[in-house]
Amino acid sequence: MNPSMRPDPSTLVARRHFFRDCGVGVGKVALGGLLANTMARGAVAGDANSLAPLKSHFNGKAKAVIHLFMAGAPSQLDLFDNKPKLAEYEGRPIPPEVVGSQRYAFIRPDSNCLGPRFKFTKHGQCGTELSEVLPHLAKIVDDVCVVKSVRTDQFNHAPAQIFFNTGFSQPGRPSLGSWVLYGLGAETADLPAFVVMSTGAGISGGAANWSSGFLPTVYTGVRLRNQGDPILNVSSPPGVDAKLQRDSLDLIGSLNRTRLEKEGDPEIATRIASYEMAFRLQTSAPELMDLKSESEATLKMYGCDPAQPSFARACLLARRMIERGVRFVNIYNEGWDAHSDVAGNLKNNCGKTDQAAAALVTDLKQRGLLNETLVIWGGEFGRTPMVETNPALGRSLGRDHHPQAYTMWLAGGGIKPGQTYGATDELGFHITENPVHVHDLQATILHLLGLDHERLTFHHAGRDFRLTDVHGNVVEALLA
Numbered sequence: 001m002n003p004s005m006r007p008d009p010s011t012l013v014a015r016r017h018f019f020r021d022c023g024v025g026v027g028k029v030a031l032g033g034l035l036a037n038t039m040a041r042g043a044v045a046g047d048a049n050s051l052a053p054l055k056s057h058f059n060g061k062a063k064a065v066i067h068l069f070m071a072g073a074p075s076q077l078d079l080f081d082n083k084p085k086l087a088e089y090e091g092r093p094i095p096p097e098v099v100g101s102q103r104y105a106f107i108r109p110d111s112n113c114l115g116p117r118f119k120f121t122k123h124g125q126c127g128t129e130l131s132e133v134l135p136h137l138a139k140i141v142d143d144v145c146v147v148k149s150v151r152t153d154q155f156n157h158a159p160a161q162i163f164f165n166t167g168f169s170q171p172g173r174p175s176l177g178s179w180v181l182y183g184l185g186a187e188t189a190d191l192p193a194f195v196v197m198s199t200g201a202g203i204s205g206g207a208a209n210w211s212s213g214f215l216p217t218v219y220t221g222v223r224l225r226n227q228g229d230p231i232l233n234v235s236s237p238p239g240v241d242a243k244l245q246r247d248s249l250d251l252i253g254s255l256n257r258t259r260l261e262k263e264g265d266p267e268i269a270t271r272i273a274s275y276e277m278a279f280r281l282q283t284s285a286p287e288l289m290d291l292k293s294e295s296e297a298t299l300k301m302y303g304c305d306p307a308q309p310s311f312a313r314a315c316l317l318a319r320r321m322i323e324r325g326v327r328f329v330n331i332y333n334e335g336w337d338a339h340s341d342v343a344g345n346l347k348n349n350c351g352k353t354d355q356a357a358a359a360l361v362t363d364l365k366q367r368g369l370l371n372e373t374l375v376i377w378g379g380e381f382g383r384t385p386m387v388e389t390n391p392a393l394g395r396s397l398g399r400d401h402h403p404q405a406y407t408m409w410l411a412g413g414g415i416k417p418g419q420t421y422g423a424t425d426e427l428g429f430h431i432t433e434n435p436v437h438v439h440d441l442q443a444t445i446l447h448l449l450g451l452d453h454e455r456l457t458f459h460h461a462g463r464d465f466r467l468t469d470v471h472g473n474v475v476e477a478l479l480a
Contacts, residue, residue: 051186051193051218060450061414061480062374063187065180066318066329068357070349071161071203072336075383075399076407077428078117078346079131081148085426086385087115094386098429105156106339107388107400113427114387114399117343126418133350136358137409142418143361143370144411145478149422149431152381152403152438157337160380160403161205164438167467171208174458176442177328178212178219179467182458183451188325191288192222195326197318199226199311199352200334210330214460216266221330224317226309288320302359312356319363322373336379339388340395361411374413374448382406385427405431408441414448416480439472447474 077083090113099109118131124141137144154160159169166173174182177194186193196210203209210221253272260268291299291306294316299305304312311333318329333353338345357377364370383399383406390396405424411417423433443453446467453472457464 051181051189053187054183054185056184056450057452057455058450060448061371062412062448062450063372064322064327064329065177065374065376065413065445065449066315066322066360067176067331068315068353068360068375068377069161069164069209069330069332070336070353070377070379071200071332071334072157072338073160073379073381073383073401073406074336074349075338075342075346076148076405077383077385077399078342079134079350080129080146080407080409081405081424081428082116082120082129082131083385083424083426083428084116086113086428089113089427090115094427094429098425098427102404104384104400106390106393106395107384107386111384111386111388113385114342114397117346124418126420128418128420131346133346134354136354140358140361140411143365144409145415145417146407146409146420147422147436147441147478148405148407148420148424149434150378150382150406150408150436150438150441151431152406154381155401155403157204157380157401158206160401161203162208164380165205165209166211166213167439167442167469167471171206171211172213173465174213174215174219174467175208175210175221176445176467177210177221177330178215179446179456180328180449180451181219182215183446183456184327184449186325186327188327191285191321191324191326193325193327194219194221194330195318195321195328196221196223196330196332197226197314198223198332198334199309199314200332202334203332209332214465215458216269218266218269221328226314288317288324291316298363301363303355310356311353312359315356315360316363319360319367319369322364322369323367338383338398339393339400340398342383342397342399345398364412370412372413374415374445375411376408376445377410378408379406385429402429404429410478414480415478421475421477434475434477436475437472439468440475442468443472444475444478448479 077086092112093110094113096110102109118133120129120131122129123138126142128141128146130138130141152160152163154163154169162171163169165175181193212219256268256272302312302316304310304316306313314331318331321329336345336349361370361375364373382402384402386400388395388398388400405428421434422431422436424430425432446453446456453466453468457466
C-alpha cells in the first residue's frame, strides 16, 4: 500500500451512492465524516490537502527529481561507450553470432559496422571516458554516475518513451512523476508539483509520458509553454481584477463542492484544485519565469538568453522550481533520432544541451541542493553499432534503434558519484556486466525518494498496480 493508505476512490463512490440512494437519514452525516477523513489523507484528490506532504516508506536522500529526457535516443557509442574494436570493424559486416535473431526496422542485421565518430578522453579523478562533444560534462564528471548497461524492452520511440516513463509500453498507466506525487505529495501550493517542459519539435510518446493514467488527474504533469504565458489563459482578461476573479472562483467552488458532496467523484475535487492553482499561478508563474533576478554569471554558466526559449532556459527554470518546492520536473529535448549523419546530429544536440546540463548540476551543488535533488539524463534506447545507409530515404552514416544496451547518467539525490557502472561487449552490442533494466532504474529512483516500489501501489480494475508492476530491483551499487 501507499504510505498514506489511500482508499480506492471507486469504493468511496460506491459507499456514497449506497447511503444517498437508500435514503438513510444518518447517511449524510456519516458520509461527511468519511469524506473529511479520506480527503485529509489525500484519497479524494483535488482539495487543498490532496497533495499535502506525505510520509515516505523510509528516509530517502532525494526530495525532488529533474529528468532531462533526450527524446529520440542519443548514440551511446559516440558519447559514452568508446569501442576501439568497432573502429577496426568499420566497413565490415557485424558477426552474425553477435546479432543473433535481432531484427531492425531500417537496416539489415548484417549491415557494416560504424566506428565511433569522435575522440574519447578520460576525465576527472574518476577517469570516466567521454566523447569530445561533451566538454562541459567532462568538467563535472566526478559528480556524475555513468551507467553503460541500461536496457529496455521497446524498440520504437513512442512505446519506448512511454515504457521508460510509465513502466508499460501503451498509454494509460501513471507516469513516474505521477507516482512520486501520489507517494510523497507536494512541497508547494503555489506551483504545480509536477512540471513538464519541452525544448524541441514533437515528443513521440506525447502526453502519455506525463499522464496520471488511472490515478486521479491531480497527479498529472502540467506542461509549461516556452513563450508567452507559461500556461494558456493564466492571465486574466482585461477588466477582470483580483477581487472579481476571487469572487467568481468562490462561487464556482461552492457549486463544485455541492456536486462533490452528492457524487463523490475525485475528478470534481481535481477541478476545484485546478481553479485554485490557476488563481495562485497568476502571481507565482510570472515570478518564476522572470529571470531578471538571476546574476549575469549564472546566465553565462547556463548559456542562457532569458528572452529566448532554449534547453538552457528550461534547466535554469528547473533549478528555480526545485527551490520553490516543485517535486518533479521533466525536460524533454527532442531531436536525437540520428538515422542519418549521427556525427552532425550529436554535434548539434550536444552544442544545445551539454553546457546547460552540466551547469544545472553545478548550480544545484553550489546552492546545497544537489544532495536532495536527483538529476537524470538519457533517452529511451540506444543506437546500433551498425551503420544506417539508405539512398532511397536520403540517409547515410546514421545509426538505427538499439534496445539491448545504452547509456544514461545520474547525479545527486543519493547517487554514488564518480563511477562508471556496467559494461558492453567490444562492439557495444550486448551488455556483459551489471545489466540495468528500465524497471530496475525506476525502482532505484523511487528508492532514492524513500519509496519502496513494491509497496507503492494503487488498486485499479480489480488488482494492485505499481510503476514497476511485477518487475524491477533496486541497483544497490548506484547508491551512495
